[in-house]
Amino acid sequence: MANSARRGEPLTPGEIYETALRLVDAGGVEALSMRKLATELGVNPMSLYHHVDDKTALIREVARLAVSRLQLPADDGSPWQEQLRVLAGAYRVYAMRHPALMSYIDAHPAVIQADSGMMAVLSRILRAAGVPERDLGHTAEVLIWFVSALVTAEGGGMLGMRTGAVDADRSFEIAVELIVDGLAQGGAFKRP
Amino acid sequence: MANSARRGEPLTPGEIYETALRLVDAGGVEALSMRKLATELGVNPMSLYHHVDDKTALIREVARLAVSRLQLPADDGSPWQEQLRVLAGAYRVYAMRHPALMSYIDAHPAVIQADSGMMAVLSRILRAAGVPERDLGHTAEVLIWFVSALVTAEGGGMLGMRTGAVDADRSFEIAVELIVDGLAQGGAFKRP
């Protein structure tokens, strides 16, 4: 394997994705260009294509890398209401770490086919909340989109842009409590 | 005013925005380029700049045009639960007409500072639901993000991509009923 003329060692997928993630975090997805990434790595732009199919594949891998770092809370036996609050909080913290990437993922969710362990944890909690099996998928989907949109908006500084409301913590609290109350009520799952 | 060499009449903002909206609806925001738009209008690309500041201003105007067509239901005296369902449904129908643009607006809400009449209608309904004045802004914000994310996802064919759930109508129904129940419960607005 011939290594680079201007670098000591060959490129690794790891450093490519890490560096790309850094660029995205710093300037948004639109600030990530193959040329900038290459310069950052001290390498010719075309060299990247020996490790990555194309730019969309690169971003998908970067997204996967970020998602893999989502810290999911374990089942601690506490009531489902509390576990749901904790899960939402964890998702929020995670989103604040990569706001630009979150915004991209929201618009291109194909990048993550299976949401790592997120779906499993959420399903368990929803079952505990009494959501019937036939509505589990739909409900999980809805809740992920709800929370995802909200934390992405907050991370992108887009909260309060429509209404002037400014206290993000309060908005998030209201959001979570609305969901908890709605689930507890269970009216959405009544047999027709 | 010298009119075009290759067109009979001067460009109008109207036809520019209409055509741009058509392009966006057809191929997404990324399919809208100044050159394509110009060709579509039978005009030189640079001619557009006499009517539009730059591309982001163009998109903002296109978004405004689309938003102005949102059909908001009037107060018909029915219970707030019902009015909220109708409002959500109207938003959904509207979003399905311009899915690509919705996705863009969700990621760049700065394009619409004041959501036309949407905020007013929503505020009225929330007041009727008993949401205290100090939480009105936050709650409205949260709900708009909730519903907006969901219908954008549906319009973009991104629903079911995370969980495999496929019945969009059912997902939407669950979403709305969760919100209605949550508001009715009112636990989110209890004094600390």
Added chain:
DNA sequence: GGTAGTAGCCATACAGTGTATGGCTGGTAG
């Protein structure tokens, strides 16, 4: 009526993008 001003349009050019193509080099398998 003549003239200055300008609205509208266009040609050219520049810096940037993703990536297809093909060639070089040096380590490794047979």
Added chain:
DNA sequence: CTACCAGCCATACACTGTATGGCTACTACC
């Protein structure tokens, strides 16, 4: 020793947004 090929790179193409400057024909004013 030879063939192969992983890794890297130089060049090139089509595309993007838009800065600059020039042309033309209409309007406003003297």
